[in-house]
Amino acid sequence: MKVRVSRSRGRKWTTAAAALALLAALSGCSLFPSPAPLPDIAPATPVSALPPECPFVGKNDLTPVRIPLGTPRETIGSVLNAYSGWLNAGSELVAAWSPGSAVPETCVERLASRYADAYSTTSFTSHRDVAWQDYFAAVKVMNQQNLAAIRSAAPESSGRGKFELLQEIDSSATDSGTFLKFDAVYRPVVAGQGSWEDLDKTTRWYVELVPAGEFLVINYIETKPAAGY
16 A cells, blocks of 8 residues: 655645744744743852851861871871871861950860861771770760860970871771881970870880772771880
């Protein structure tokens, strides 16, 4: 069976389409109107990590120092660098605040708490038990006293304390993790001032880390007094 297409019908549709186009042109309309422009959306107001009575601190300001993948000796340096970063976290921010009572003391405490959250959730595996929370709280206190010294323009604010590697004892690494055993000591800006959980004395570290993407995270850590120094 053959289907016959009527040429006259095709001419009628063509003529009708042309007529519609002419009417649209005369009326200033378009057969294919452009979509309505999207309404202007105001950028979101930045939210501070601290209460309104404190200076503004953005989320990007709370970026912790991470522990990259590396050899055991490189990882020792990265672990100590991360801890130095935590104990001094926020130093530049507080140094830019007005010294003395211009900024409430609670702002320093809240800032230290925010850094504790940032470090404990990125540099460690997920630990929710009481012992780990107490450990994170102890490091937070050390960070907070550093920040408090800077806020009050005390002598401790003249620089940043740091960790010093004394010697590598025994370290190893596999695809599943890295184990470190080394001696180190924390050198505060002013010796004898502040509570450093005995880290300012020669200390032996036992650290187990596991890979997490491009970084390592701490799965276990223990420090004990180290003799012979």
